[in-house]
Amino acid sequence: MNRFLKLAIVGLVASCGGGGNYKAPRNLENACMLAAERPAYMRAMQQTERRWGIPIHVQMATIHQESKFIGDARTPHRYALGIIPVGRQSSAFGYSQALDGTWDEYRKKTGNRGARRDNIRDATDFMGWYMNDSTRILGISKLDAASQYLAYHEGRSGFNRGSHRAKPWLMTVASKVNARSELYRMQLATCGR
DSSP, X not given: OOHHHHHHHHXXXXXXXXXXXXXXXXXXXXXXXXXXXXXXXXXXXXHHHHHHOOOHHHHHHHXXXXXXXXXXXXXXXXXXXXXXXXXXSOSOBTTTTBOHHHHHHHHHHHSOTTOOTTSHHHHHHHXXXXXXXXXXXXXXXXXXXXXXXXHHXXXXXXXXXXXXXXXXXXXXXXXXXXXXXXXXXXXXXXXXX
């Protein structure tokens, strides 16, 4: 085989399987269509539900809010003087938008040291671990998507202090997460997840 043909084959193979599929699914409004398009997402969320008890519809609504199911999602850049990039708004990354420190705590406490935020299975497991602890520590129901989201967004100590109450925009977001969770719950009941 000549050198050019070998390089072309290597390039073709690399483009087929190398990185992850980080693009959002086509239809984020329908849980059944999302599950059909990305069965690996559904398997990951089912595994998280079995392990941590966090319902699939709560996971889906939170991931929708955090990353729109984009695996390599990042927060926007911050700019000095409106034009000079000075870094991102936070270290949040991946499907779950987990911060560096919280992700490191998850990996240490669960022993999942190789976990990656751009891996749907790891991201949903992280979310289940975090929300399960929010239930254990704060008494938030695993079915309460709005309160779980607020504790997820503000951190457990922020939620406990009530920091979310001073942020009307965040309360609106949590209400939307709750509504989406309920929509997904009803849809999942009809598609035989």
